[in-house]
Amino acid sequence: MSFGQNAPGAAPGPFSILERNELVPYFPFKINRDDKIWVITDPFTGYERELNEAAFWLLKLCDGYRTLDEIITEISGAYNADRKNVFDMSAPLLKKLTDDGVLWWRRERLSYWKLPAPAGVLWDLTSRCNLRCRHCVVSAGEAGRDELSFGDCCKLIDDFATFSIPQLILSGGEPMIRNDFFDIAGYAAEKGILIQVATNGTLIDETAAQRLASIGACVQVSLDSSEPAVHDNFRQCPGSWQKTMKGIELLIKADVPVTLAATVTTMNIDNIPRLYELANEMGITTFRILPFVPFGRGKYADELEVAPARMRELTMFLHSEKEKDGINIAPMEFECTFSPPHGHGIDAGTRIGCDGAISYCTVTSSGEVLPCNYFSGAQTENVKEKDFRWIWDNSRFLNYFRSLKASDVKGFCQDCNWLPVCRGSCIAANFAHGDIFQSNCHCWLVHPEK
Numbered sequence: 399m400s401f402g403q404n405a406p407g408a409a410p411g412p413f414s415i416l417e418r419n420e421l422v423p424y425f426p427f428k429i430n431r432d433d434k435i436w437v438i439t440d441p442f443t444g445y446e447r448e449l450n451e452a453a454f455w456l457l458k459l460c461d462g463y464r465t466l467d468e469i470i471t472e473i474s475g476a477y478n479a480d481r482k483n484v485f486d487m488s489a490p491l492l493k494k495l496t497d498d499g500v501l502w503w504r505r506e507r508l509s510y511w512k513l514p515a516p517a518g519v520l521w522d523l524t525s526r527c528n529l530r531c532r533h534c535v536v537s538a539g540e541a542g543r544d545e546l547s548f549g550d551c552c553k554l555i556d557d558f559a560t561f562s563i564p565q566l567i568l569s570g571g572e573p574m575i576r577n578d579f580f581d582i583a584g585y586a587a588e589k590g591i592l593i594q595v596a597t598n599g600t601l602i603d604e605t606a607a608q609r610l611a612s613i614g615a616c617v618q619v620s621l622d623s624s625e626p627a628v629h630d631n632f633r634q635c636p637g638s639w640q641k642t643m644k645g646i647e648l649l650i651k652a653d654v655p656v657t658l659a660a661t662v663t664t665m666n667i668d669n670i671p672r673l674y675e676l677a678n679e680m681g682i683t684t685f686r687i688l689p690f691v692p693f694g695r696g697k698y699a700d701e702l703e704v705a706p707a708r709m710r711e712l713t714m715f716l717h718s719e720k721e722k723d724g725i726n727i728a729p730m731e732f733e734c735t736f737s738p739p740h741g742h743g744i745d746a747g748t749r750i751g752c753d754g755a756i757s758y759c760t761v762t763s764s765g766e767v768l769p770c771n772y773f774s775g776a777q778t779e780n781v782k783e784k785d786f787r788w789i790w791d792n793s794r795f796l797n798y799f800r801s802l803k804a805s806d807v808k809g810f811c812q813d814c815n816w817l818p819v820c821r822g823s824c825i826a827a828n829f830a831h832g833d834i835f836q837s838n839c840h841c842w843l844v845h846p847e848k
């Protein structure tokens with residue numbers, strides 16, 4: 399028996415596996431089978447790694463429930479092998495995957511939670527898009543292979559309605575590029591579900607704006623700069639700024655509440671105050687900034703990521719604008735640090751900052767259910783095979799997320815007075831930076847110098 403001998407780059411030598419004996423490892427990604435070979439795909443690089451049968455079983459048992467000690471006992475029993483040998487042979491693969499940020503370790507086992515229906519579901523209707531934005535988390539462009547058909551969508555909406563899900567955020571890709579977009583949105587609206595649409599705004603003409611108004615939709619439109627050239631360059635489509643502005647104007651004319659969403663990058667951060675001014679002039683309802691996270695196509699554009707100290711300046715500016723009589727500004731990451739500290743001490747059960755899998759989740763264009771779309775590639779369930787409600791209750795990946803606690807966040811955050819409020823914030827950003835449980839990589843308290 400040998401483990402992971404097909405794992406190129408696996409670090410040889412001792413791995414402090416003994417120190418992890420009582421810890422619970424979790425490998426959340428898909429393991430595909432190709433004849434007698436199992437294959438895992440690195441979510442960051444797309445690099446495929448072959449596994450032999452023993453390595454497959456090792457990772458299969460890293461289910462977020464068993465301790466390492468229990469896993470080793472189980473494998474040595476199954477293969478009638480010496481425990482020490484199993485330890486030694488497991489170590490290189492476990493170390494490599496841990497170093498790569500795709501094997502996660504906690505002190506506690508995952509537990510299953512019965513929660514009420516999510517307050518909202520972000521549903522990527524397609525991976526198709528007419529733009530090719532440099533940062534796009536879903537690498538949108540062409541349609542995915544197994545996208546949900548109109549029939550699948552109606553069945554899913556029936557599931558949502560039966561489970562009393564109050565709102566859907568229809569996103570993508572570009573949701574409005576689907577020919578049946580209004581049939582899907584209309585069907586959900588008829589069932590009493592509030593419709594929000596996240597769109598690049600380029601496909602909105604007068605008829606579309608009126609149809610959105612008639613189903614009572616709220617619309618979030620992406621606009622990244624007041625300067626056409628900056629937006630067009632970022633969205634990799636000349637003329638897109640003009641079309642998006644036209645779309646926003648038509649929505650406002652049709653009385654549709656519009657949120658303007660700007661993804662903040664090194665390309666546009668200096669322009670955000672001007673963009674905010676423009677939003678005020680145009681009659682936008684809400685202004686939202688989204689910090690760039692290097693996933694999807696954004697992995698190849700990490701120079702776009704803004705240093706925490708610069709993000710602090712921008713957040714402080716918008717925070718102070720909230721005192722004035724301007725438009726609504728959506729809550730911002732780490733805004734809590736501008737209010738007095740809450741004093742240290744968190745309840746042992748305080749959940750992690752991310753509300754994914756707790757009050758909302760994502761359904762991908764092919765029907766997979768995830769806490770949010772930053773975790774694509776995870777082993778999860780598909781609405782083509784199971785009812786949404788069954789998945790919400792029983793998915794291991796969703797329940798793993800629910801089990802995460804603020805106390806899982808390591809290092810600096812544990813001594814921070816704002817931990818009870820921010821609860822470590824977005825762990826997806828940490829995941830993008832290789833360690834899901836590190837002190838938050840975007841927080842200016844953790845990284846004041848950058």
Ligand SMILES: C[S@@+](CC[C@H](N)C(=O)[O-])C[C@H]1O[C@@H](n2cnc3c(N)ncnc32)[C@H](O)[C@@H]1O
Pocket residue numbers: 527533534535536569570571572573596597598618619620659660661688689690691692693694696
């Ligand atoms: C994925 S898009 C889908 C909807 C629509 N196509 C659009 O662009 O608005 C939803 C929002 O996520 C933002 N976004 C995309 N990739 C991102 C990333 N890597 N980090 C942060 N926000 C991102 C987009 O700019 C957009 O505002």
Ligand code: SF4
Pocket residue numbers: 527528529530531533534535536537538539570571572598633
């Ligand atoms: S961010 Fe939106 S508009 Fe841009 S490529 Fe992705 S899905 Fe398309």
Ligand code: SF4
Pocket residue numbers: 732735810811812814815816817820821822823837838841842843844
């Ligand atoms: S240091 Fe950690 S706990 Fe404190 S505000 Fe930043 S992310 Fe939150």
